[in-house]
Amino acid sequence: MISSTNFIYLALLPPLLAPIFIFIFKNNQNLRDSVGLIGSLISFYATINITNDLMNGGSPTLYLFNIFSDLSLSFKVTPLGAVFGLLCSGLWILAAIYSIGYMRGNNEKNQTRFYIFYSLSIFGALCVAWSSNLLVLFIFYEFLTFATYPLVVHKETDESIKASRLYLGILVGSSLMLFLPAIIWVWYSVGTLNFADGGILNNTFDPVYAPILLFLFVFGIGKAALMPLHWWLPAAMVAPTPVSALLHAVAVVKAGVFSILMVICYIFGPEFMNTSGSGKFLIWASTITLFLSSVIAIRKNDIKARLAYSTVSQLSYIILGGAIATNYSLIASVSNIMMHGVGKITLFFCAGAIYVSTKITKITDLNGIGHKMPLTFIAFSIGALSIIGIPPLGGSWSKFYLLLGAAQSELTIIIIILAISTLLNTYYLLDPVFRAFFMDKNESVKTVNHPLTVYPALCSAFLVILLFFYIDPLLQLVNLIIY
Amino acid sequence: MPVTSISLTVVILSLLGIPLTIGFISKVYLLKAVFSHGNWPILFIIVLTSFLALGYAWQMIENIWMKQSDDNTTLTIKDDPKIYIPLVVLAVFNIIFGIYAYPIVNSAFNASAAIFWKAL
Numbered sequence: 001m002i003s004s005t006n007f008i009y010l011a012l013l014p015p016l017l018a019p020i021f022i023f024i025f026k027n028n029q030n031l032r033d034s035v036g037l038i039g040s041l042i043s044f045y046a047t048i049n050i051t052n053d054l055m056n057g058g059s060p061t062l063y064l065f066n067i068f069s070d071l072s073l074s075f076k077v078t079p080l081g082a083v084f085g086l087l088c089s090g091l092w093i094l095a096a097i098y099s100i101g102y103m104r105g106n107n108e109k110n111q112t113r114f115y116i117f118y119s120l121s122i123f124g125a126l127c128v129a130w131s132s133n134l135l136v137l138f139i140f141y142e143f144l145t146f147a148t149y150p151l152v153v154h155k156e157t158d159e160s161i162k163a164s165r166l167y168l169g170i171l172v173g174s175s176l177m178l179f180l181p182a183i184i185w186v187w188y189s190v191g192t193l194n195f196a197d198g199g200i201l202n203n204t205f206d207p208v209y210a211p212i213l214l215f216l217f218v219f220g221i222g223k224a225a226l227m228p229l230h231w232w233l234p235a236a237m238v239a240p241t242p243v244s245a246l247l248h249a250v251a252v253v254k255a256g257v258f259s260i261l262m263v264i265c266y267i268f269g270p271e272f273m274n275t276s277g278s279g280k281f282l283i284w285a286s287t288i289t290l291f292l293s294s295v296i297a298i299r300k301n302d303i304k305a306r307l308a309y310s311t312v313s314q315l316s317y318i319i320l321g322g323a324i325a326t327n328y329s330l331i332a333s334v335s336n337i338m339m340h341g342v343g344k345i346t347l348f349f350c351a352g353a354i355y356v357s358t359k360i361t362k363i364t365d366l367n368g369i370g371h372k373m374p375l376t377f378i379a380f381s382i383g384a385l386s387i388i389g390i391p392p393l394g395g396s397w398s399k400f401y402l403l404l405g406a407a408q409s410e411l412t413i414i415i416i417i418l419a420i421s422t423l424l425n426t427y428y429l430l431d432p433v434f435r436a437f438f439m440d441k442n443e444s445v446k447t448v449n450h451p452l453t454v455y456p457a458l459c460s461a462f463l464v465i466l467l468f469f470y471i472d473p474l475l476q477l478v479n480l481i482i483y
Numbered sequence: 484m485p486v487t488s489i490s491l492t493v494v495i496l497s498l499l500g501i502p503l504t505i506g507f508i509s510k511v512y513l514l515k516a517v518f519s520h521g522n523w524p525i526l527f528i529i530v531l532t533s534f535l536a537l538g539y540a541w542q543m544i545e546n547i548w549m550k551q552s553d554d555n556t557t558l559t560i561k562d563d564p565k566i567y568i569p570l571v572v573l574a575v576f577n578i579i580f581g582i583y584a585y586p587i588v589n590s591a592f593n594a595s596a597a598i599f600w601k602a603l
């Protein structure tokens with residue numbers, strides 16, 4: 001019987017050590033590309049065991065050593081972290097298969113470098129998920145930014161260098177200027193940074209300053225893409241599609257909203273959030289973001305740009321749930337981390353599959369292509385319908401609970417805006433599907449078959465359906481947060 | 484020149500105060516000291532400076548690693564392994580003490596305690 005501490009090692013070591021093997025096997029393509037896949041399988045197996053232990057009442061921890069006299073480099077799996085960990089390591093399996101198909105199908109250069117930093121990014125995301133205090137979270141939050149930088153600049157064209165400058169400037173700039181001072185402020189006034197059930201600010205922090213502190217946190221965590229810090233996400237779309245799929249729809253952006261939820265749940269505590277009234281400005285900031293980004297998404301003709309703005313919008317659904325900070329709204333946030341992650345990776349997989357087979361990047365060029373790539377577009381429709389929130393697909397749960405949470409707090413205007421935003425979602429996500437299936441064919445388009453890019457999309461589409469029926473384990477995990 | 488480039492990258496990251504380098508540790512202490520003094524203008528300046536540092540230091544990293552297509556000058560690189568030794572040693576220790584900072588911080592504490600004790 002392996003202890004849960006060793007399972008944490010078993011989950012974290014494959015993505016950390018995989019780069020070494022990738023480098024050793026750099027001249028043997030098949031061997032090199034299978035390293036990531038094997039690592040992801042081991043990592044996922046360990047993550048499932050960790051989650052099981054947590055649900056059976058255990059508390060998986062891993063202590064390494066002290067960084068400061070009162071702060072250690074250690075990991076502790078919280079229910080929230082378990083959800084995020086499962087999402088990252090699970091989807092890494094699909095993404096590992098998909099990247100082989102995509103990188104070979106496109107004949108991309110620098111593939112070894114790509115796989116090395118891809119794996120390191122997953123390591124960063126898992127460490128963020130299981131960090132035991134705010135400082136460890138910050139360390140790996142920054143690690144994740146720098147590990148994804150080479151992936152964003154991958155093509156090394158003027159355009160991608162410019163975009164990656166924006167990427168780094170916003171993410172590192174905001175975290176150094178706002179996030180780090182906020183952490184030090186908490187450390188100075190409370191004396192600890194360890195995550196604790198119910199928060200640590202309760203008795204020691206002056207509620208008058210609480211909204212300012214929360215402001216520093218939510219705008220310091222640029223990865224959550226709250227407007228006006230969302231520019232980096234559309235810019236990051238110059239990266240190859242496997243990066244956009246796993247990192248800029250799942251790992252990186254979810255690390256952002258995850259950090260915000262950790263701050264709300266384990267630093268502020270839901271009770272202090274409501275008694276201090278610090279969430280009020282955040283409710284409006286996230287509502288404005290989710291509405292405006294939906295409006296912008298409609299005007300985008302590039303598939304990946306439209307999906308990026310849709311991600312910005314969905315991230316704000318998650319932040320909104322955290323800002324309301326009631327039982328139902330927190331369930332909505334945590335489940336949307338999972339549901340949006342699986343749904344959006346499906347959409348990006350499809351966008352990449354379309355690009356590899358036809359080189360199409362514009363939505364207006366998709367007319368009639370559904371008959372040539374039926375499987376891809378079926379997967380696309382399932383992912384899109386889930387993000388809109390239509391049952392029986394996973395995404396409907398999170399929308400349902402968010403509306404319940406908003407109703408519980410009597411936020412009528414928010415409910416109306418959510419309804420309008422859903423209408424907009426429906427339009428801009430189903431528009432490509434209608435074009436592909438019901439518009440006249442464009443005979444000049446030639447398609448090349450790349451099965452390795454299509455099947456991962458189908459798998460994640462299947463997962464979207466599965467998650468609607470197997471919501472129970474997820475709800476059990478969330479109940480551990482709220483208790 | 485991969486060894487030089489990697490070492491330089493590590494040192495630049497340290498200069499920026501990025502986690503997992505020694506620069507981060509000292510930055511944390513600096514910020515903590517500012518908070519305990521409540522000197523807000525200083526905090527603002529520190530925060531602004533770190534953003535400016537990102538701007539000028541990153542330019543170097545981009546120039547080292549990105550291929551310049553319009554640059555036709557051929558550099559002749561004289562390779563002398565001896566010169567790598569201090570570079571690599573410094574870069575490696577920068578990271579080691581950036582992660583396992585406790586011993587260094589502890590001795591720094593003792594040193595400062597000794598100084599202040601003498602001054603009294």
